[in-house]
Amino acid sequence: MTSAVLLAWLGSVALTGAAAQAQSSGGGNPLNFLDSIFGNTPPAGNRAAPATGPASGPAPAGSAAAPPWSGEDGGSGHPLMTAQAIREAAGNFDACVAAMWPDAQRRNISRDSFERYTAGLSPDLRLMDLMDSQPEFTKAIWDYLDILVNDNRMARGREILTQYKPQFDATERATGVDRYIIASIWGIESNYSTQMGDRYVVNSTATLACVGRRQAYFKDEFLTALEILHRGDLRPEQLRGSWAGAFGPTQFMPTAFKRFAVDADGDGRRNVVDNPADLIASTANNLKKDGWQPGATWGYEVVMPKGFNYMMADRKQMLTLAQWHEMGVRRPNGQPFPRSAEKAYLLAPAGSEGPGFLMLTNFRVIMKYNPAEAYALAIGHFADRLRGGPPFVQPWPRHERVLSRSERLELQQLLAQRGFYRGTPDGQFGSMTREALRNFQASIGAPADGFATGDMLEKLRGR
Structure with a gap:
C-alpha cells in the first residue's frame, strides 16, 4: 500500500499496503501522501502529448486537473510501454473494457452494474508515466524516518x-x-485520512488492465473493483485512491479488500473508507492472516561489536536472539532480549556507521503489507513511539550523500566489471547489489556492510 521511489540503499519501491503486488501505488491528484514525500512525479517531458480524458467517476470538490501523459516511452523498456504501444492500446480501450464483460459475468456482476460502472471510462495515460517513473534522486533512510515519524x-x-x-x-x-501498529499504518499510509489519493479506482484499474505492462494483474483488480460496487460495500464516490488503485486510509487494493475486509459493526457493508470500525478491523485482519504474532514486537535496535562481520547482515541469516547475543550484538539500553529463543535477522540500513536492527516475525508480516524494509521499519518505530517509546538511540550517518541514479548505475556496472555483480544494472539496489557490494568491500578489507556511499564508488573507480 505506498508510493514508488524509495531509498538508494533499498533500491525498491515503497508500496502502500496491499498495493505491494501492484509494484507501486503512487498517488492521486493531488499526489498520495507518500508520493508527495518521494517525488513520484516524473517530468512531463518536452514533447506534446495527445489529450486523454479525465479519470471518470465522481470528482472530489476542489480537485485540480491531472497533468497529461508525457507522450514518451516508459523507462522500463518494456515493449508494451513504448509510446506507440500505449497509443494503440488507448485507441482500443473501449473494446478492451467491453471484452471483460464475460469475466465480470462469471463473478456474478450483473449486466446493469457492469454497464453503469464502466460508462464514461477513458484511459488515464498519465498512469504510464507513474508506472515507469525512474527518479534521479532518492531519500536517505534517516530523512524518510524524519518525515514519517x-x-x-x-x-x-x-x-x-x-x-x-x-x-x-x-x-x-x-x-x-x-x-499501535494499526494506528501507525493509518498514519503513514494516508496521514490519518487526509491524503488518500483522488483518482477513481475503476478508471485507474481499467486503464492499467488495458494499457501497459501489467495488464493481467490489473484486470483482476478492475473486475474486483466492479464486484465491490455491485455488492454495495462502497459507492463510486468512495472508491477513489492512488494511481494504482489503492484506496482508503490504510490503502487497500481491490483484491486485498476482497480478501481481508470485514464488516465489524454489522451494518451489512465492509466500508474501509470512512467507517472506523471496519477500517481498523480490516487492517488488523490483513495482518493476522499474514501471520501476526500476538504479544510480540517487530524487532529491536541493536549495537554491533567492534570488528563485527557485516556479512551476517542478511535476511537469510536467521538466528535466535540468544545466538546474536553470543556474537556480541546488544540492545543499546543494555536490556536483555525478552524471548531469547525467537529468531531474527540483522538489518543494517546505514551499514557500519548507523544503527542495526534485529527483525522478528512481525517485521516480516509488516513487509507483506509493503515489501520495503524502510517502510516496515518506519511502521514499527512509529508504533513504538505512539506507545510511549523513545527515539532510536544511535545516530545516523547524516554526513553521507545518497547516490544519484546515474551513480547507482555506475556502481553496479563497476561491480559487474570486477565480477561481483551478475544482474542487469538498473540503478535499483536490491539484495543482489548489496551482496555484490559486500563481497567487494570484503575483498578490499573494508566493513562488508553493503552500504553504498560516495567513498565506495570512488574505490570502485580505482581513484
Missing part, C-alpha cells in the same frame, strides 16, 4: 487511539494485532 503525526495518532478506543479494544481482543 514526527511530532505532529504522533500527536494525531494518539488522538486517533483515544477517539476510537472502543474499536481498537474490540479489534485487539478479536485478532491479537497490536493497536
